Amino acid sequence: MRKRWISLLVTGLLVGGVLTPASPALAAPTFKVPFPCGQSWSGQTRTGHSPANAIDFNRTDDLGDPVVASAPGTVDRVTDLGGTSYGKYVRINHGGGYSTYYAHLNGFNVSVGQTVGYGKVLGWVGSTGGSTGPHLHYEQRLNGGDIQARFNGALALYWGTKTYTSDNGCSSGSGNGTVDTSGTALTVRSGPGTGYASVGTVADGTRVTIACQTSGTTVTGTYGTSSIWDRIGSGRFIADAYVYTGHDGYIPGVPRC
Numbered sequence: 675m676r677k678r679w680i681s682l683l684v685t686g687l688l689v690g691g692v693l694t695p696a697s698p699a700l701a702a703p704t705f706k707v708p709f710p711c712g713q714s715w716s717g718q719t720r721t722g723h724s725p726a727n728a729i730d731f732n733r734t735d736d737l738g739d740p741v742v743a744s745a746p747g748t749v750d751r752v753t754d755l756g757g758t759s760y761g762k763y764v765r766i767n768h769g770g771g772y773s774t775y776y777a778h779l780n781g782f783n784v785s786v787g788q789t790v791g792y793g794k795v796l797g798w799v800g801s802t803g804g805s806t807g808p809h810l811h812y813e814q815r816l817n818g819g820d821i822q823a824r825f826n827g828a829l830a831l832y833w834g835t836k837t838y839t840s841d842n843g844c845s846s847g848s849g850n851g852t853v854d855t856s857g858t859a860l861t862v863r864s865g866p867g868t869g870y871a872s873v874g875t876v877a878d879g880t881r882v883t884i885a886c887q888t889s890g891t892t893v894t895g896t897y898g899t900s901s902i903w904d905r906i907g908s909g910r911f912i913a914d915a916y917v918y919t920g921h922d923g924y925i926p927g928v929p930r931c
């Protein structure tokens with residue numbers, strides 16, 4: 675076995691040396707099932723669907739159930755096509771050419787230009803447009819063309835029907851950070867802003883668990899200027915500008931407070 679493995683490796687190297695290396699593609703966002711944490715939905719793909727790689731999601735009595743953002747991004751369409759096609763639909767631009775579509779909604783909960791994170795409710799399952807019964811028509815697209823959908827990086831079932839369980843916006847999606855103040859203890863506030871009462875301090879270098887993040891007073895700290903505040907406990911917030919999280923903005927997967 676060992677010899678065979680080595681010979682395969684050498685063969686791979688030789689082949690690799692002949693081929694022209696492909697330019698690396700931009701990393702896709704980590705898309706999650708477009709329903710709240712813990713829910714299970716039946717997702718169907720079929721070759722006769724338009725576009726072909728779309729997924730129709732259903733569960734029992736799903737009319738009016740919330741539909742949530744698959745990944746962070748900016749809402750760039752909130753459109754009502756009336757009794758045709760998608761009917762009421764939302765599109766999110768995730769950057770890097772990636773977008774997602776949520777169609778046949780019975781109502782909207784977001785507006786164009788709004789920034790959304792995982793688990794943000796976009797609207798509710800409906801049967802608008804060219805739909806014959808309540809369901810969510812969902813698409814992932816790259817540079818405008820529909821692509822086979824992935825959830826947490828795993829390819830959806832093509833073709834057929836499969837149950838998908840959501841981990842989108844689960845509270846276990848907490849984040850971590852390290853307080854960096856260059857020495858001084860960081861003030862903990864009762865809310866997301868410098869106007870809230872001081873309820874203690876955390877020492878420079880403290881590792882914190884971030885349950886959720888929200889927008890508050892703009893603070894300039896070690897990592898620049900930011901209006902993001904991190905909730906590190908019940909009624910305990912610290913300015914994200916002093917916390918190293920590995921991300922310039924909101925931490926992917928960490929919910930909004």
Ligand SMILES: [Zn+2]
Nearest residue numbers: 728729730811
């Ligand atoms: Zn569909």
